[in-house]
Amino acid sequence: MDSQNLERINSMLDAEVEIREKIKEQVTEFDKRTRTLVGILNRIHSTRSEKMSTLLDQARPVLDSCRETTAALADIVPPDQFWKWKDMWSLSLRSAVFSATLMEYLNSGTLLSLPAVAETLGFKPEWKDRVTLAVEDYLHGVITLVNELSRLAVNSVTLGDFEQPIKISLFVKDIFAGFSMLNLKNDTLRRRYDSLKYDIKKIEEVVYDVSLRKLAPSAQEKAE
Template sequence: MDSQTLANLHQLLDQESDLREKIRDQVNDFDKKTRILVGILSKIHSTRSESIPSLIQTARPVLYSCSETIVELASLIPPNQFWRWKDMWCNSLRTAVFAAALFEYLTNGILISLESTSNVLGMQDRWKDRVNLSAEDYLHGLITMVNELSRLAVNAVILGDFEQPLKISAFVKDIFSGFSMLNLKNDTLRRRFDSLKYDVKKIEEVVYDVSLRKLVSKDSSFQAVKPTSNES
């Protein structure tokens, strides 16, 4: 090999190796943040509805701090190399999506859109060739949220809140029927979609228990199983 070729290759491989180290550092940082988030959010299961807002208040700064890591990642990744490196941070990113989606549900009772999630995480459109939120990662985050909500339905009842399961039921069925429409070729996503079915069933059983025992008004109970309106 002539020395120029060699020197070039050398430099290329060294750069790659350095870059990987730097990304890993950021990802470690990202991971630590999302673990803290998960730790805080797991307290929703023992928190009464009225205290949920203040719990979210505690967690929100941690979520927002994720955007700092994302900025760092965006400045590290070379142009056009989003798809090369994204696997390194996708687990953390999915957890962050999960947190953002759970916040939105608990605060406003609605499903966060992919675009809003991007904004919350500080993604910028001009970086999209370096860092962005892919549909796949967004969907993974939603599934994690539903997994958590099926537990929340159970735990809300333990705390004496019989309305929450009904709200969750309506919300989750909507998401579930959205997922059912998608042509999921991707294996992991497909498998996790199967887990959604169990969540839906579990939530239905909670709604059943409170309806049967008339712990909620008939009307709200009926709403829980009747999310879509104009059907035969």
């Protein structure tokens, strides 16, 4: 190799190292915010339904602050290099997706769509070649939501909320039905989807026990 070519390659390598370090800084901040968010939301398991809105009010500013990270990443990542760098922030992003969908469920009992989550986290359409919410990251976040709701189904009964497990059961079964219609070729995603069956079984056992003891309307009555 001639010296000019070597110099060009070194410049490219140095540029990549600089980008990586800048992304790392933002991912570290992103991770701090999502850990704080998940920590706040973990208190849902010891919070009565009438106080849930207060808990969500505490979590919302932290979720909103994640927009700062997505904007910073969009400034750092060069055009058309999304897939090159996305794995660096995927785990933090999935936590943010989980938190956003959990908060929406607790607030309205509905599932936040992919575009709605992207908007909540501050992603802009013009960033799609640099930073965007990939479908697989959204789906991983939704699966984590189901995992968490299976815990909530058990803990809500402990807190005396006997209708929550029935609501969760209907919601989770609807999500599972949606997943069953997807052509999942990602091995990790497929394995996590298969694990949802255990969450559903756990929730169904809680619903069965609550219904058997006539502590709340049956899931069928609730659906009707």
